[in-house]
Amino acid sequence: xxxxxxxxxxxxxxxxxxxxxxxxxxxxxxxxxxxxxxxxxxxxxxxxxxxxxxxxxxxxxxxxxxxxxxxxxxxxxxxxxxxxxxxxxxxxxxxxxxxxxxxxxxxxxxxxxxxxxxxxxxxxxxxxxxxxxxxxxxxxxxxxxxxxxxxxxxxxxxxxxxxxxxxxxxxxxxxxxxxxxxxxxxxxxxxx
Amino acid sequence: xxxxxxxxxxxxxxxxxxxxxxxxxxxxxxxxxxxxxxxxxxxxxxxxxxxxxxxxxxxxxxxxxxxxxxxxxxxxxxxxxxxxxxxxxxxxxxxxxxxxxxxxxxxxxxxxxxxxxxxxxxxxxxxxxxxxxxxxxxxxxxxxxxxxxxxxxxxxxxxxxxxxxxxxxxxxxxxxxxxxxxxxxxxxxxxx
Numbered sequence: 001x002x003x004x005x006x007x008x009x010x011x012x013x014x015x016x017x018x019x020x021x022x023x024x025x026x027x028x029x030x031x032x033x034x035x036x037x038x039x040x041x042x043x044x045x046x047x048x049x050x051x052x053x054x055x056x057x058x059x060x061x062x063x064x065x066x067x068x069x070x071x072x073x074x075x076x077x078x079x080x081x082x083x084x085x086x087x088x089x090x091x092x093x094x095x096x097x098x099x100x101x102x103x104x105x106x107x108x109x110x111x112x113x114x115x116x117x118x119x120x121x122x123x124x125x126x127x128x129x130x131x132x133x134x135x136x137x138x139x140x141x142x143x144x145x146x147x148x149x150x151x152x153x154x155x156x157x158x159x160x161x162x163x164x165x166x167x168x169x170x171x172x173x174x175x176x177x178x179x180x181x182x183x184x185x186x187x188x189x190x191x192x
Numbered sequence: 193x194x195x196x197x198x199x200x201x202x203x204x205x206x207x208x209x210x211x212x213x214x215x216x217x218x219x220x221x222x223x224x225x226x227x228x229x230x231x232x233x234x235x236x237x238x239x240x241x242x243x244x245x246x247x248x249x250x251x252x253x254x255x256x257x258x259x260x261x262x263x264x265x266x267x268x269x270x271x272x273x274x275x276x277x278x279x280x281x282x283x284x285x286x287x288x289x290x291x292x293x294x295x296x297x298x299x300x301x302x303x304x305x306x307x308x309x310x311x312x313x314x315x316x317x318x319x320x321x322x323x324x325x326x327x328x329x330x331x332x333x334x335x336x337x338x339x340x341x342x343x344x345x346x347x348x349x350x351x352x353x354x355x356x357x358x359x360x361x362x363x364x365x366x367x368x369x370x371x372x373x374x375x376x377x378x379x380x381x382x383x384x
Contacts, residue, residue: 014331014332016325016330016331056337056341056345057341060342061345061349064289081275081309081312082273082276086276086340087276087279087339088282090279091340091343091346093283093286095287095289096290097256097283097290098286098287098289117273134273136207138203138207139206139207140206141206147279148283149249150252150255150283151279153248153249154256154287157249157252157253
């Protein structure tokens with residue numbers, strides 16, 4: 001039996017052991033009957049026209065092609081170099097959401113978006129009657145969500161799930177337990 | 193004549209004068225024969241079922257509905273609270289890209305992604321033979337792009353354009369000149 005295909009979005013591709021991380025994620029997927037597809041995977045038959053593209057453009061096309069060939073997407077939304085998820089991951093989440101397929105998210109911190117933003121911005125935050133504003137006067141979202149409302153909202157509207165849990169700092173990018181909880185939910189959701 | 197409809201994605205909605213900013217962006221669009229659609233605009237006929245949704249979920253649904261009703265998207269990719277664009281904007285960019293319609297981006301800084309990331313991370317960056325890694329060992333993209341390759345790549349592949357220009361810090365979120373350059377290109381691209 002061939003399992004449903006799940007695209008594994010996330011900044012994990014930037015890890016020093018990115019290939020090993022991709023393998024570990026795929027093995028978790030396999031235990032739940034799903035086929036994990038990594039952005040690092042070569043495409044079975046890349047269009048000949050892509051050979052003329054610069055490396056980043058080729059990677060972009062490959063990732064979009066992978067997403068189009070998958071049944072669902074699981075995104076690592078662990079905050080990346082700021083209070084929010086990686087923007088490439090957010091792009092891919094939106095891309096799959098527009099295809100009408102279920103999108104899932106997970107993160108190795110459970111701290112909410114507002115608290116993370118307050119912590120990241122530090123000084124320069126001012127309190128207003130209705131919440132907080134940054135040094136540019138720009139409001140902080142205060143909905144009690146995990147990240148920007150388009151991410152939380154897209155996941156919920158798609159029928160997916162968002163799994164977050166505080167893991168030790170040292171395991172922030174290597175932990176598999178939160179991912180596994182997310183995969184379990186995805187497998188249930190994708191069961192024929 | 194009714195112009196093509198363009199969704200105006202960006203963290204501009206968080207500005208203290210968000211409504212005035214949306215009006216200003218729409219006026220620029222109108223000068224080029226385009227109808228600018230703001231995330232702040234009410235939807236003509238919101239589904240009755242949405243009345244039961246919490247506010248952020250309703251806003252998310254409304255934004256997706258706006259994007260579905262537009263012919264193109266112009267995203268404010270000015271770095272937001274970190275080295276990259278706002279993740280909600282990135283989600284919307286990916287969403288529209290998956291619909292196969294042209295997506296455009298603009299920013300009031302021309303500094304590249306790698307330089308911005310190096311500046312934002314400061315200490316903790318280490319140099320490797322092939323580039324830089326952050327304190328978690330995660331690689332920095334070094335393709336000479338403006339932001340994560342999915343954003344630059346999605347814009348280019350869609351037939352859109354990315355317009356960036358250094359504007360004074362004080363005008364970073366109020367400038368209209370870079371947006372106007374982007375609108376001009378979008379109008380040419382969308383001309384019937």
